Amino acid sequence: MGYQVLITEPVNEKGLDFLREQGYHLIMGSGPDEETLIKECKDCDAALTRNGKFSARVFDSCPKLKVVSMHGVGVDGIDVDEATKRGIQISNAADSNQSSVAEYAIGLILMLAKHTVIYNNGLKTGDMSVRKLYGNDVRGKTLGIIGMGNIGKQVAQIASKGLGMKVVGYSRRITEKQDTDFGYLTPDMDEVVSLADYLSLHLPGTDATRKILSAERLSKMKESAYLINTGRGEVIDEAALIKMLQEGKLRGAALDVFEGNLPKADNPLLSMDNVITTPHTAAFTTEALERMSYQAALGIVEVLEKRPVTYAVNHL
Template structure:
């Protein structure tokens, strides 16, 4: 008999057919009030969940006494109480690796767009305000040869370092929980303390996960250490940064600009001061948003869920302590 699962993300026809061949699928297309009611109604029988961008806390998952596995279509797992899942022996899997290169592309796109003021000046042309040759008032900053500071040297951090080092001749500085000799060898990178990196880097890029230790890591004090001509890039999680402190630093030109793909609250509020700052490039959390990568992430999540429901260990198991052979 097929195990019932709840799918709260639309999949391609081929992946949907694969899931339906092995499981009994309840599809929830919209997580509004009706969708959440449908989810709560399906949870008591559900053996598996597959989706993204939904906070699954204990209050919700207590409704699912038979739940065996959750396959998150994401690399970040801050929407889950991992201790709770492990106590219940619920396997949580994610989709690392497949989004690494695409997210690093996004990071470098923000570096270039912010440094060269691409969005601001493209809008100037679109608004028909380009009436004479531009002068110093509209000049940007070079990227090649500048110091690239990366906070969080995981897979995405390494991919960003590769682009900066080999593609743009950028000296790479990094800060992480521990030094990484292989990263230093490959990219001629220097390991620095957080304070030193903030003071020295021309571009400060966040590529670290949201945890209890990293939440609010960058606040007013940290931003004050950055130079007035430095640029801040965030492709990690919005809550790693004190957003109000960042707004003040940008408004007062204590730093040159920011390229942001993530925010403290998403979607970004229409009245956010970030939207009125010309020195901000803001994108709607598009780090992995390409057709190819999103399909690869969904395929990985389907693989993870079917393996878990078959009693096998998923390739991308987040909480191995929950696995019982």
């Protein structure tokens, strides 16, 4: 029998076909939780996952496991340090969804500026009073970006060159301001927050970024500004954001992610007219899902066939 690969949740067939072409036996899992993984991954050589909770317990229960490959970019649910201690490779689909998420973020900015959702809902319910509400042009407005990775850079390029926005980005890798072809970078996050008419977040979920948009930092935003988050919900103090929106200290928000990933039904953000909410779908395009599936599968093949790993998260 060839290598056994656990697929913890359904993914696009492109990656699965690639694994089958290698002669691997695919085990279609029933869920990403810890107990299910311990049961279903115990005899597997590899796992491809979307939301799998790969903890030290799981790793210890899977003695044959050589690689866990993430269908996506963020590896929040995988204990990378514990994997590294055990010689288990973690890979992801790092080049799969940047353009998709960047386009989505730009779309949210425009929907906020143009009141698209409010107009849509008003027309469909017969409320023509929405025609008394005017939107804004984004040309000449300042877009602040926190998280200048691949996605943040693409958002900056589209906003600057396509929409004529002024762009200022936060970078922790510099010590003084740097001019760029889309605007400039600064090492001062508070400067970005305070200048932005639209503040777009593109941060991973880590201990270092948890609630980095604290109540104090959020209070530095202009009352006329909008907040956009297509990164991870945990980077914002959600309770503080809700309070600011309720008190009129922030004009609005567009959120694709929330604390705990998806919001509970009674989350106040879901009932606010000035907040656009979507269910963590910024990367949900046909093209991105194909790329995510294939690149995640590629990481598995590279490890099992002892080839260099293209999208390695840890370095063994």
